[in-house]
Amino acid sequence: MMGVLVMAYGSAQDPDDLLRYYTHIRHGRAPSPEQLENLRMRYEAIGGFSPLTAITQKQAAGLQEALNVMAGESFQVFLGLKHSPPFIDEAILDMARAGIERFVALVLAPHYSTMSVGEYFDEIRESLARHNLSLPWRGISSWYQNCRFIDLVAHRVLKAREKFSPDEQADLVTIFTAHSLPQTIYQKGDPYPTELRQSGELVAEACGITRYRYAWQSAGRTKEPWMGPDIVDTVRQLASEGYYHVLICPIGFVSDHLEVLYDLDIECQQVAQDLGVHMERTASFNDDPKFLEMLAHLVMETSQLE
Numbered sequence: 001m002m003g004v005l006v007m008a009y010g011s012a013q014d015p016d017d018l019l020r021y022y023t024h025i026r027h028g029r030a031p032s033p034e035q036l037e038n039l040r041m042r043y044e045a046i047g048g049f050s051p052l053t054a055i056t057q058k059q060a061a062g063l064q065e066a067l068n069v070m071a072g073e074s075f076q077v078f079l080g081l082k083h084s085p086p087f088i089d090e091a092i093l094d095m096a097r098a099g100i101e102r103f104v105a106l107v108l109a110p111h112y113s114t115m116s117v118g119e120y121f122d123e124i125r126e127s128l129a130r131h132n133l134s135l136p137w138r139g140i141s142s143w144y145q146n147c148r149f150i151d152l153v154a155h156r157v158l159k160a161r162e163k164f165s166p167d168e169q170a171d172l173v174t175i176f177t178a179h180s181l182p183q184t185i186y187q188k189g190d191p192y193p194t195e196l197r198q199s200g201e202l203v204a205e206a207c208g209i210t211r212y213r214y215a216w217q218s219a220g221r222t223k224e225p226w227m228g229p230d231i232v233d234t235v236r237q238l239a240s241e242g243y244y245h246v247l248i249c250p251i252g253f254v255s256d257h258l259e260v261l262y263d264l265d266i267e268c269q270q271v272a273q274d275l276g277v278h279m280e281r282t283a284s285f286n287d288d289p290k291f292l293e294m295l296a297h298l299v300m301e302t303s304q305l306e
């Protein structure tokens with residue numbers, strides 16, 4: 001039996017879990033009361049708390065089903081989250097207890113950065129060492145180039161374009177976004193910025209669109225500089241250039257969560273409306289069976305590599 005360790009960010013369980021969650025994201029440093037209150041307000045604006053963990057659980061269950069159909073029950077999926085239970089460390093222990101001898105590690109984020117996917121892989125190494133386990137494993141660093149993924153995103157882009165009239169579509173600008181990171185990744189030669197560009201190019205080519213841009217979203221509220229251009233500034237910039245129809249494709253994310261439901265649908269949408277910009281975004285994959293089939297293919301292909 002091959003283990004599949006599916007990993008994602010995790011979200012607060014309920015409003016009472018917010019301080020613990022925020023402190024965990026900040027590597028153990030508690031946020032100030034103002035920072036906490038600000039975060040609480042953002043969660044309240046999307047209905048109290050994030051749907052992320054529930055969606056991630058459905059994705060893991062759907063991936064297990066797809067693997068069962070395609071590979072005859074030779075894979076067992078385990079879920080490990082970065083910042084909330086079930087933690088990656090618990091999933092590693094569960095795998096060992098289940099007698100798993102080797103596993104594929106998959107992060108539910110398509111692009112690689114040392115500060116995103118790299119940290120999930122670090123957590124696996126630390127957990128294995130902590131428990132004196134020596135399971136061989138293969139991490140899927142990134143999967144933004146996977147042609148099935150590109151086709152699925154292209155399909156979502158074409159679908160979302162239908163929300164604009166044919167005239168508006170002729171004028172429409174598509175913006176591909178991913179989570180911003182501190183600018184220190186530029187000095188480290190991190191592949192993340194290039195990977196976002198490549199994924200956008202591939203999708204644009206697949207849908208036959210030529211007017212598109214890139215932006216970073218959801219930059220942290222810290223003093224250090226984060227990667228730009230920011231999505232909100234980009235929408236302002238486009239309006240100043242005379243573009244009033246904008247489609248955002250948050251290609252760096254595969255679920256609905258705070259970054260999508262608040263940062264795009266509320267914060268960025270408000271700025272767009274104030275400017276008279278018609279803004280839409282592509283729908284998240286969530287537990288779309290086609291998306292989970294794509295992940296199943298990816299896992300099977302990776303498990304067959306020597």
Ligand SMILES: CC1=C(CCC(=O)O)c2cc3nc(cc4[nH]c(cc5[nH]c(cc1n2)c(C)c5CCC(=O)O)c(CCC(=O)O)c4C)C(CCC(=O)O)=C3C
Binds near residue numbers: 010117180222259
């Ligand atoms: C690369 C990356 C991804 C994408 C890859 C991946 O998915 O792994 C991602 C996703 C997400 N980030 C999320 C939430 C948050 N991230 C924060 C803060 C931060 N993110 C960072 C990086 C990333 N984050 C970093 C370097 C910080 C600063 C830490 C510090 O301060 O040292 C904060 C703190 C407050 C704020 O800054 O807004 C929150 C609440 C949620 C879930 C929201 C929900 O519950 O629905 C999701 C999916």
Ligand SMILES: [Fe+2]
């Ligand atoms: Fe984050």
